[in-house]
Amino acid sequence: MRPVATDRETVVTSSAYAGPYYGGFWGGYWGYGWGNPYMGTSVQTNTIVYIETLFYSLDQNKLIWSGQSKTANPSNVASFVRDLVASAVWEMNKAHIF
Numbered sequence: 001m002r003p004v005a006t007d008r009e010t011v012v013t014s015s016a017y018a019g020p021y022y023g024g025f026w027g028g029y030w031g032y033g034w035g036n037p038y039m040g041t042s043v044q045t046n047t048i049v050y051i052e053t054l055f056y057s058l059d060q061n062k063l064i065w066s067g068q069s070k071t072a073n074p075s076n077v078a079s080f081v082r083d084l085v086a087s088a089v090w091e092m093n094k095a096h097i098f
Contacts, residue, residue: 005050
Protein backbone atom coordinates (compact mmCIF):
# COMPACT_ATOMS: atom_id res chain seq x y z
CA MET A 1 0.00 0.00 0.00
CA ARG A 2 1.18 3.47 -0.78
CA PRO A 3 -0.30 6.94 -0.96
CA VAL A 4 -0.26 8.16 -4.55
CA ALA A 5 -1.82 11.60 -4.22
CA THR A 6 -3.50 14.08 -1.94
CA ASP A 7 -5.94 16.80 -2.84
CA ARG A 8 -7.98 19.52 -1.18
CA GLU A 9 -11.67 20.07 -1.79
CA THR A 10 -13.66 23.07 -0.61
CA VAL A 11 -17.36 22.56 0.04
CA VAL A 12 -19.63 25.58 0.51
CA THR A 13 -23.17 25.01 1.78
CA SER A 14 -25.90 27.42 2.63
CA SER A 15 -28.42 27.02 5.38
CA ALA A 16 -31.46 24.83 4.93
CA TYR A 17 -33.73 27.87 5.25
CA ALA A 18 -35.18 28.71 1.83
CA GLY A 19 -37.98 31.10 2.67
CA PRO A 20 -37.94 34.86 2.22
CA TYR A 21 -36.28 36.77 5.05
CA TYR A 22 -38.44 39.91 4.64
CA GLY A 23 -41.52 38.07 3.34
CA GLY A 24 -43.86 38.75 6.25
CA PHE A 25 -42.83 42.31 6.91
CA TRP A 26 -42.58 43.60 3.32
CA GLY A 27 -45.40 41.51 1.89
CA GLY A 28 -43.12 39.12 0.03
CA TYR A 29 -41.64 41.82 -2.20
CA TRP A 30 -38.02 40.77 -1.70
CA GLY A 31 -38.86 37.09 -2.26
CA TYR A 32 -36.51 34.16 -1.89
CA GLY A 33 -33.37 35.93 -3.07
CA TRP A 34 -32.90 37.60 0.31
CA GLY A 35 -33.34 34.50 2.45
CA ASN A 36 -29.96 32.78 2.36
CA PRO A 37 -27.58 35.76 2.55
CA TYR A 38 -28.89 36.52 6.03
CA MET A 39 -29.09 32.92 7.18
CA GLY A 40 -25.40 32.16 6.60
CA THR A 41 -23.18 29.66 4.86
CA SER A 42 -20.53 27.21 5.96
CA VAL A 43 -17.20 26.47 4.30
CA GLN A 44 -15.37 23.19 4.86
CA THR A 45 -12.04 22.14 3.37
CA ASN A 46 -11.61 18.40 2.96
CA THR A 47 -8.29 16.61 2.56
CA ILE A 48 -8.61 13.74 0.07
CA VAL A 49 -6.02 10.93 0.20
CA TYR A 50 -5.64 8.44 -2.68
CA ILE A 51 -4.11 5.04 -1.86
CA GLU A 52 -2.90 2.32 -4.23
CA THR A 53 -2.87 -1.29 -3.03
CA LEU A 54 -0.86 -3.93 -4.91
CA PHE A 55 -0.99 -7.65 -4.06
CA TYR A 56 1.84 -9.81 -5.38
CA SER A 57 2.28 -13.57 -5.41
CA LEU A 58 5.84 -14.44 -4.46
CA ASP A 59 5.36 -18.04 -5.65
CA GLN A 60 4.21 -16.93 -9.11
CA ASN A 61 6.37 -13.79 -9.14
CA LYS A 62 3.56 -11.64 -10.51
CA LEU A 63 0.96 -9.06 -9.60
CA ILE A 64 -2.29 -10.76 -8.56
CA TRP A 65 -4.56 -7.82 -7.69
CA SER A 66 -4.46 -4.04 -7.56
CA GLY A 67 -6.89 -1.47 -6.29
CA GLN A 68 -7.21 2.24 -5.71
CA SER A 69 -9.16 3.98 -3.00
CA LYS A 70 -9.72 7.45 -1.69
CA THR A 71 -10.78 8.80 1.65
CA ALA A 72 -11.63 12.22 3.00
CA ASN A 73 -10.21 13.70 6.19
CA PRO A 74 -8.56 10.64 7.75
CA SER A 75 -8.13 11.53 11.41
CA ASN A 76 -6.57 8.33 12.81
CA VAL A 77 -3.93 6.59 10.70
CA ALA A 78 -4.16 3.25 12.52
CA SER A 79 -7.92 2.90 12.10
CA PHE A 80 -7.75 4.18 8.53
CA VAL A 81 -5.16 1.54 7.55
CA ARG A 82 -7.11 -1.19 9.39
CA ASP A 83 -10.31 -0.27 7.49
CA LEU A 84 -8.41 -0.03 4.21
CA VAL A 85 -6.90 -3.51 4.66
CA ALA A 86 -10.33 -4.96 5.51
CA SER A 87 -11.82 -3.36 2.39
CA ALA A 88 -8.99 -4.62 0.19
CA VAL A 89 -9.38 -8.19 1.54
CA TRP A 90 -13.15 -8.00 0.96
CA GLU A 91 -12.60 -6.88 -2.65
CA MET A 92 -10.04 -9.64 -3.22
CA ASN A 93 -12.48 -12.22 -1.82
CA LYS A 94 -15.18 -10.85 -4.11
CA ALA A 95 -12.79 -11.29 -7.07
CA HIS A 96 -12.02 -14.88 -5.89
CA ILE A 97 -8.32 -14.15 -5.32
CA PHE A 98 -8.22 -16.30 -2.16
